[in-house]
Amino acid sequence: MYGKCGRFTVEKPMVLGHEASGTVVKLGTGVKHLNIGDRVAIEPGVPCRKCKLCKTGRYNLCKDVFFCATPPDDGNLCRFYTHAADFCYKLPDNMTLDEGALIEPLAVGIYSSRRANIGLGDKLLICGADIDNNRLSMAKSLGADYTIKVTTSDPKELANQIEDVMGCQPDATIECSGTDFSMRTGIYATYPGGSVILVGRGSADAEVPLTLTFCFLFSYPAAIEFIKNGFVNVKPLISHHFALKDTVQAFETARSRDSKAVKVMIHCDQ
Numbered sequence: 055m056y057g058k059c060g061r062f063t064v065e066k067p068m069v070l071g072h073e074a075s076g077t078v079v080k081l082g083t084g085v086k087h088l089n090i091g092d093r094v095a096i097e098p099g100v101p102c103r104k105c106k107l108c109k110t111g112r113y114n115l116c117k118d119v120f121f122c123a124t125p126p127d128d129g130n131l132c133r134f135y136t137h138a139a140d141f142c143y144k145l146p147d148n149m150t151l152d153e154g155a156l157i158e159p160l161a162v163g164i165y166s167s168r169r170a171n172i173g174l175g176d177k178l179l180i181c182g183a184d185i186d187n188n189r190l191s192m193a194k195s196l197g198a199d200y201t202i203k204v205t206t207s208d209p210k211e212l213a214n215q216i217e218d219v220m221g222c223q224p225d226a227t228i229e230c231s232g233t234d235f236s237m238r239t240g241i242y243a244t245y246p247g248g249s250v251i252l253v254g255r256g257s258a259d260a261e262v263p264l265t266l267t268f269c270f271l272f273s274y275p276a277a278i279e280f281i282k283n284g285f286v287n288v289k290p291l292i293s294h295h296f297a298l299k300d301t302v303q304a305f306e307t308a309r310s311r312d313s314k315a316v317k318v319m320i321h322c323d324q
């Protein structure tokens with residue numbers, strides 16, 4: 055048994071799954087905003103609601119958080135799953151459950167952009183797709199002005215290449231790979247006074263000072279509005295579909311570069 059995500063270490067078997075949607079089949083007493091049959095997106099982190107951080111509106115920093123598929127908490131890759139009702143967000147009629155599952159990564163993007171104070175006209179560097187040709191071409195097709203395939207191991211050299219390609223230093227960087235190399239590159243590349251947002255998590259001992267947080271803070275309603283109104287189309291990101299019984303094959307596909315997988319859906323009702 056091995057595996058790590060930031061400060062969390064896998065020590066015993068656990069249920070995976072933290073990007074999920076589902077249909078309500080049972081309600082706890084007192085739940086007023088949902089009905090049986092509602093389709094919902096599940097925000098995977100449920101904080102304690104009692105500590106100072108929760109009470110001052112920074113629940114993503116709560117130390118006593120339940121987070122799906124983060125040791126020791128089980129995830130929601132299963133047929134029936136119980137979750138705090140106030141962290142289940144009802145999906146509009148025009149949204150599919152597939153889109154509902156992608157509310158989670160979209161909410162990460164929205165929260166990261168808010169933290170970076172990105173505004174109209176700002177130049178943005180996003181690190182994370184930069185060693186995979188398929189993901190780079192997808193980034194281009196979904197709106198990136200430029201893409202750069204990383205070929206150097208020197209973060210300063212890469213920062214210079216980025217400035218050459220963009221014609222300027224980015225106002226903000228959103229680092230999604232979780233590698234120390236990419237974190238350092240983002241810091242070197244970003245315009246002085248700009249923001250470097252660390253989304254990806256790799257080693258717990260990164261050579262830059264970090265306070266690890268979860269990447270939401272009430273971004274689900276905005277993510278749902280984005281898809282509902284057609285501002286964002288998450289469907290192109292869904293590359294594969296599997297039934298729950300084929301979960302192992304789904305994970306093999308997700309980790310294979312040759313499969314060109316981006317987001318792999320596992321359907322728990324099949």
Ligand SMILES: [Zn+2]
Pocket residue numbers: 101102103104105106107108113116117118
């Ligand atoms: Zn708390």
